[in-house]
Amino acid sequence: MPFNLLKLFLIFILCVAGTVALIAFRGFDTVDARTNFTFDAVYFCVVALLSLIIRFAAGKQKAVKPLLYLQYAFSLTYTFYCLFSPQSFIFAIVEFAIILVAVFISYTNILPGHFIIVITVLLTLNGVMRRGKLFYAFMQIPAAHLVCITLAIIFANGFQAFINFISGDKLTKLDESDRLKALKWWFFIFREKFEENKDIDLDVSKIEVRNISKSKTSALKESSFLQLQSPEMLSAALTRITQRDGNFSYESFVKRSEIVFRKIMAALSENAPQKIEHLVSDSLYNRFTFIADSKKRTPVIPVDLVINELQIAQVNIEGNFDVLQLFVRAASYDYTPLPHETGLTPEALKADKSKTLKETLHSQYYTFIRKPSARTKNAPGLLEGQCPNCGSPIQIGQATRCPVCSSFIRSGDHDWVLTKITEAAAYSYTEPSLVPGYAEITKTDPAFSLHNIEDKTAVTFWNLRTAEKAKHGPSQKIGAGTASFASFTATSPVLDSVSLKAVSLEGALDTCYLLVSWHDDAGRKSLRDVYVFTRKHNAKTKENNALSSSHCSNCGGPIASSAEAVCAFCSSPLIDDSDWLLARVIKERDLEYLDIQSKAAKLQPAAADISAQPAITNSANDIIMITAQILMADKVIDPAEMLMLKTIAARHSISEAKLNQILDSVKTGRVHVPVPRPRSVQAQSLISDAVKMALADKTIAPSEREALINLGMQLGYTKLDVNQIINRELTKLTKPRY
Numbered sequence: 001m002p003f004n005l006l007k008l009f010l011i012f013i014l015c016v017a018g019t020v021a022l023i024a025f026r027g028f029d030t031v032d033a034r035t036n037f038t039f040d041a042v043y044f045c046v047v048a049l050l051s052l053i054i055r056f057a058a059g060k061q062k063a064v065k066p067l068l069y070l071q072y073a074f075s076l077t078y079t080f081y082c083l084f085s086p087q088s089f090i091f092a093i094v095e096f097a098i099i100l101v102a103v104f105i106s107y108t109n110i111l112p113g114h115f116i117i118v119i120t121v122l123l124t125l126n127g128v129m130r131r132g133k134l135f136y137a138f139m140q141i142p143a144a145h146l147v148c149i150t151l152a153i154i155f156a157n158g159f160q161a162f163i164n165f166i167s168g169d170k171l172t173k174l175d176e177s178d179r180l181k182a183l184k185w186w187f188f189i190f191r192e193k194f195e196e197n198k199d200i201d202l203d204v205s206k207i208e209v210r211n212i213s214k215s216k217t218s219a220l221k222e223s224s225f226l227q228l229q230s231p232e233m234l235s236a237a238l239t240r241i242t243q244r245d246g247n248f249s250y251e252s253f254v255k256r257s258e259i260v261f262r263k264i265m266a267a268l269s270e271n272a273p274q275k276i277e278h279l280v281s282d283s284l285y286n287r288f289t290f291i292a293d294s295k296k297r298t299p300v301i302p303v304d305l306v307i308n309e310l311q312i313a314q315v316n317i318e319g320n321f322d323v324l325q326l327f328v329r330a331a332s333y334d335y336t337p338l339p340h341e342t343g344l345t346p347e348a349l350k351a352d353k354s355k356t357l358k359e360t361l362h363s364q365y366y367t368f369i370r371k372p373s374a375r376t377k378n379a380p381g382l383l384e385g386q387c388p389n390c391g392s393p394i395q396i397g398q399a400t401r402c403p404v405c406s407s408f409i410r411s412g413d414h415d416w417v418l419t420k421i422t423e424a425a426a427y428s429y430t431e432p433s434l435v436p437g438y439a440e441i442t443k444t445d446p447a448f449s450l451h452n453i454e455d456k457t458a459v460t461f462w463n464l465r466t467a468e469k470a471k472h473g474p475s476q477k478i479g480a481g482t483a484s485f486a487s488f489t490a491t492s493p494v495l496d497s498v499s500l501k502a503v504s505l506e507g508a509l510d511t512c513y514l515l516v517s518w519h520d521d522a523g524r525k526s527l528r529d530v531y532v533f534t535r536k537h538n539a540k541t542k543e544n545n546a547l548s549s550s551h552c553s554n555c556g557g558p559i560a561s562s563a564e565a566v567c568a569f570c571s572s573p574l575i576d577d578s579d580w581l582l583a584r585v586i587k588e589r590d591l592e593y594l595d596i597q598s599k600a601a602k603l604q605p606a607a608a609d610i611s612a613q614p615a616i617t618n619s620a621n622d623i624i625m626i627t628a629q630i631l632m633a634d635k636v637i638d639p640a641e642m643l644m645l646k647t648i649a650a651r652h653s654i655s656e657a658k659l660n661q662i663l664d665s666v667k668t669g670r671v672h673v674p675v676p677r678p679r680s681v682q683a684q685s686l687i688s689d690a691v692k693m694a695l696a697d698k699t700i701a702p703s704e705r706e707a708l709i710n711l712g713m714q715l716g717y718t719k720l721d722v723n724q725i726i727n728r729e730l731t732k733l734t735k736p737r738y
Contacts, residue, residue: 044139047074053286068183075142082140100144145185229314230732237315241322247376253416254310256383257326257366259417261685262305267304268292269334278409279396281419283458288494290462294469294492300334303349303357313365314617317372318432318443320449321412325429326366333357363429363653367420369451370412381415388414403618411543419451425652426496428619434681436600437503441510447541453580454498457514457531460582465493492521496621501530502596509534512580513596515588517621519661526665527675530593533580542578589672597674616685620652621662623676624689625673628666630714637663640703641711647691647704678716687712700726 010640016266044392050070079096165179230238260279267275273288282290289548309329314324335349382388390405402409410417432438432450441448496517504511513532519526586593609661616627624645631637637645649659665671676682690711694704705726712722 006126043074043078047071047139047575052378062430064180067183068180070105071142071185072146072183075139076146078139079143096144097142100147139379142185149182229327234312234315237317238312240317241315244372245375247378250312252376253324254326256314256416257368258307258310261310261330261366262326262384263308264421265305265332266302269300269332271299277302278385279418281417281455282411283455283462283498284418284421286459286462286466290380290466290493297564300336300358301344301346301349302334303346304333306333314429316429316431318450320371320447321451322372322374323451324368324416325427326368327424328362328364328366330362330364331671332360354451358645361653363424364420365420365422365424367422367724368416369419370414370416370535374412374414374416382409419455425620425649425654427617428497428499428622429617430499432500433499434616435502436596437505440498440505441503444505444538445540447543449541450500452502452541453533454511454514456580457498457516458495460531461495461498461516461518493522496520497619502600504596505537508537509539509584510539513593517619525663526671528588530588530590531582531588532584532586532592533577534583535580539578539679587672588674595675617684618681618689618691620648620654622673623648623686623693624659624662625666625671626675626686627690627711628663629673630675630711632667638707643701644690644694644704644707644711648690676715683715687715687717687722688725688729691722695726695729 003205046071051067053067054070057063070464083093083096133560149165150162153165165182238250263279264276267273268288268291271292272380273285273292276288277285307328307330311327312324313327314323314325316325335344335355337344349357377388379391380386383393385394386392387394387402387405387407387409389407389409390402391400392404394402394409400408400410407414435450438450496519497515497516499515500512501515504513504515514531514533516529516531517527518529588594627641628637631641646656646659648654654662662671666673676686687708691708694700694708700708708726709719709722712725713719
């Protein structure tokens with residue numbers, strides 16, 4: 001007998017044994033109202049007391065599963081006992097049937113969830129008046145809920161699928177968090193809407209019997225804390241966009257972005273990034289191309305893609321661009337065919353349950369940008385594969401300029417462009433106005449944008465990695481600074497993030513400092529480099545080609561060779577005074593970078609109001625690195641501090657191996673992160689984000705609170721300040737979202 005089936009069988013046997021014990025202890029059901037009331041009350045109190053003990057002993061997050069099994073076991077035992085009673089057998093059957101129907105009707109959204117409360121109250125009154133059973137109906141709701149789920153899954157996918165679901169078998173495609181949500185029998189009672197509620201409803205199509213090679217990373221247990229903006233700020237920013245663009249809507253954008261997500265996943269599975277070149281910036285395309293060229297693998301067959309969450313997490317109005325951050329949580333299931341397997345289709349693989357599918361989990365932010373002057377059209381646009389200006393179909397290889405109307409299709413002038421895909425653990429955001437020197441450069445160069453220079457830097461990163469792999473020089477469009485590139489040849493480089501940290505307008509050259517966070521999967525090393533770009537003072541940015549730095553800025557033709565000095569298509573020079581060129585690659589500990597950061601810190605006011613919402617969002621990786629560096633000042637991280645770091649890592653699906661990799665990089669000095677100035681804007685955002693991540697499940701252990709207070713005091717805050725931040729974040733997390 002399979003192990004999971006054995007577990008369920010043992011639970012069933014325990015329920016039957018409990019029923020027999022009850023019968024032996026007090027006999028079959030009687031009509032003595034006083035005795036029944038006492039027994040029901042004691043039974044209910046025992047279940048409630050055991051639930052509380054488990055809740056406080058295991059903690060809120062870990063107690064969910066044992067609590068569910070306990071409550072279902074006691075509910076089933078009580079139901080069996082009532083049904084076995086010969087004196088009230090008929091009444092018990094009828095009343096349980098009523099409860100079952102009420103649960104089923106509520107669960108299928110025919111009536112709202114509070115309908116079950118009305119039925120329960122009526123049955124309770126009937127039970128008290130007829131047989132003195134105050135808790136009779138309430139204690140059978142979990143059993144009725146379980147029966148409904150059982151029937152739904154068995155009829156949809158068979159008995160084995162139900163075994164997988166109820167036991168948490170790893171062969172199911174359903175996320176563990178989604179499985180537990182479906183098992184929480186009290187969830188459906190609190191429905192207030194008549195339409196489908198994705199946070200509660202169970203999609204039985206995800207529960208099936210098949211072999212799945214599970215992802216090495218764990219799924220996010222909770223994702224509500226990844227909503228980067230408060231509902232009020234998000235709504236205000238969206239309102240500003242809709243006031244300019246009456247055709248824009250949240251729902252239509254999410255639908256369009258889902259099309260993009262599915263296209264990208266399909267292209268990556270097929271090793272065909274050229275199919276999506278027109279959808280993304282040059283840096284993303286270079287990233288996809290590098291991965292495809294490095295693996296040289298047989299294209300996998302995408303069998304299924306389950307999107308668990310798709311929502312706008314942040315909206316920013318930045319002057320040159322409107323920016324939408326879309327949070328995606330999904331799981332893809334692919335099949336790698338053997339050499340002799342040909343003609344396989346996704347439909348055939350879906351039906352053939354003997355094939356083992358590989359699971360990959362995705363928790364990412366998709367960054368879309370467009371110009372404030374752009375307007376949503378009631379017709380297919382760039383995201384659907386057509387020129388956003390004239391509507392002509394975009395062919396493969398026509399990623400920059402439309403051959404019909406000659407417009408630059410990825411300029412953001414006409415439609416949204418996908419510029420970044422960032423893992424949830426690596427995502428960070430800083431208001432451009434807080435970047436030292438940003439306000440000054442935009443006065444002399446209004447077209448300069450954070451997205452332009454960051455995309456250029458990411459293109460440079462992948463160009464360097466390609467040059468390392470091919471053992472030739474990088475493109476002339478990068479610059480001469482690659483000679484100072486003190487790194488190593490990475491076999492499996494992964495670019496985590498690129499962020500503009502400072503701009504300097506001193507001297508004959510303007511200078512940009514960009515932090516590049518990346519890691520080598522094969523070498524298990526976390527790295528951070530500062531790319532220093534320069535250009536002639538007072539030069540102007542070319543707007544049309546802002547996200548196409550791997551293409552000619554005049555005609556949009558691709559730059560095919562690193563040795564090209566002029567465009568092969570229009571003979572225009574590939575480098576002019578407007579181009580940012582890589583001058584050097586330094587580290588965060590280098591005096592040049594420390595000096596520019598020190599000058600910038602003196603110009604920024606301290607964050608006096610600790611209760612204010614910070615304008616900076618730190619990534620989980622950064623918080624772990626900076627916190628570890630602060631706490632390692634005495635060469636050791638105590639257990640409470642380590643627990644806090646593990647909590648932050650776990651809530652962002654950062655594996656323990658990856659966490660140790662980050663900590664080792666800090667400990668060995670391979671990574672040195674400048675610690676924020678006490679009580680600065682950066683220090684405030686760091687402690688706020690650390691608190692937010694530690695409170696993701698709306699609770700905090702005393703040891704974690706102690707570690708957060710210690711971190712806050714290292715950043716110049718008092719114990720009262722940190723507790724105030726904790727209370728603020730708790731209030732935000734417990735406030736209902738409408």
